[in-house]
Amino acid sequence: MLQRSTLCAVIIILCSACAGRPAPAGAGPDGSAVWPWPADGSPWQDGRPADLPPTTPGLTWRNLKAGSFLMGSPLAEPCRLSNEDLHPVQLTHAFSITATEVTRQAYQVINNDSPSQLTGCGSDCPVESISWSDAAAFCNNLSKHMGLQAQERCYVCVGQGDNYTRPHDCKVRAPYDGVGGTHSIYDCPGYRLPTEAEWEYAYRAGSQSSLYNGAITDCYKDSRVAAIGWYHQNSGGTLHAVAGKQPNAWGLHDMAGNVWEWVNDWYAPALGAGPDTDPSGPASGKAHVIRGGAWQTSAGSTRGAQRNQSEGAKTFDFVGFRVARTL
Numbered sequence: 001m002l003q004r005s006t007l008c009a010v011i012i013i014l015c016s017a018c019a020g021r022p023a024p025a026g027a028g029p030d031g032s033a034v035w036p037w038p039a040d041g042s043p044w045q046d047g048r049p050a051d052l053p054p055t056t057p058g059l060t061w062r063n064l065k066a067g068s069f070l071m072g073s074p075l076a077e078p079c080r081l082s083n084e085d086l087h088p089v090q091l092t093h094a095f096s097i098t099a100t101e102v103t104r105q106a107y108q109v110i111n112n113d114s115p116s117q118l119t120g121c122g123s124d125c126p127v128e129s130i131s132w133s134d135a136a137a138f139c140n141n142l143s144k145h146m147g148l149q150a151q152e153r154c155y156v157c158v159g160q161g162d163n164y165t166r167p168h169d170c171k172v173r174a175p176y177d178g179v180g181g182t183h184s185i186y187d188c189p190g191y192r193l194p195t196e197a198e199w200e201y202a203y204r205a206g207s208q209s210s211l212y213n214g215a216i217t218d219c220y221k222d223s224r225v226a227a228i229g230w231y232h233q234n235s236g237g238t239l240h241a242v243a244g245k246q247p248n249a250w251g252l253h254d255m256a257g258n259v260w261e262w263v264n265d266w267y268a269p270a271l272g273a274g275p276d277t278d279p280s281g282p283a284s285g286k287a288h289v290i291r292g293g294a295w296q297t298s299a300g301s302t303r304g305a306q307r308n309q310s311e312g313a314k315t316f317d318f319v320g321f322r323v324a325r326t327l
Helices: 004-009 104-111 132-145 196-204 223-228
Strands: 061-064 067-071 087-091 095-098 155-157 170-172 260-266 288-291 307-310 319-321 324-326
Touching: 067 196, 087 196, 095 196, 104 132, 132 155, 132 170, 196 260, 196 288
Parallel strands: 260 319
Antiparallel strands: 061 095, 067 087, 095 324, 155 170, 260 288, 288 307
16 A cells, blocks of 8 residues: 555556557568557657547547567666566557546546545646546546447446446456456557556657656756656645646656556566566556656656556545557
8 A cells, every 4th residue: 555655665648539550461670560650659640649529628649659668677777676677578559648647627527526635736737636446437438438338448347337436446347357368458449547568668758768858867856857747856745737847759748757647557566577568467456556756756756667556446646647548
């Protein structure tokens, strides 16, 4: 369980009802699929994917191609924790992810709720004080909003039907829950939380440094962190409107700082050193992974490899989320 007083020490992409673009036949020199997207994984160059309808303000999206990267951190990386095993990962599915954390405005429109506890921050601030299940219910409601059928939604929630009420109690819908080994969350057609691997791939945006804008130099206070995120040294003790800091090379804001972000995976204390393809974490667990650091954490928590955890039913005023969908 994540405790606010010890957070700094704890181990710790959506297309508007559009179809995915198939990869052409053939393979690259390393055996990987040849994709029509730019090599760096950035948004499609023939036009940005459509935003959500005007009735759902506050969200924009980036489409990312499939690709490979090194997940975790090298042993010599400053601020490194023992749960950041460095290993190669291949993601075989292109996906879409929100360019920012989900805002209070968007959450109100889709979930018809305003759970945020921090005052003095407007509708363009990230929603916070939500559980993992709150985030999952948002994804289901967004799928409904975009016209997807019930069986296409990625989660099952207590109080099923189309009117979820808090407290939500959700889980990944079978057969996408990793049980049985035939399908995974990557196969779900609906909107969902990104996997931990997708989240780190999106954060890095082709980089391999500790921060997406370079190497971190100090675990407590760092000028590179200040350029890309809100953390305890520059936040003034609260969260801020999304997209107020430098985005990464793929146009994603607030991957570092502002609020921790729920991802789909159950937490595992070790990632392992071997190659992995489309990882989605354990089939069950006691806590879910959160990523990215927050407005009240130290600089080291905003690194791309930093892993944290929290029980899914817990809510904190420094935890939010962003949404993804397989293309």
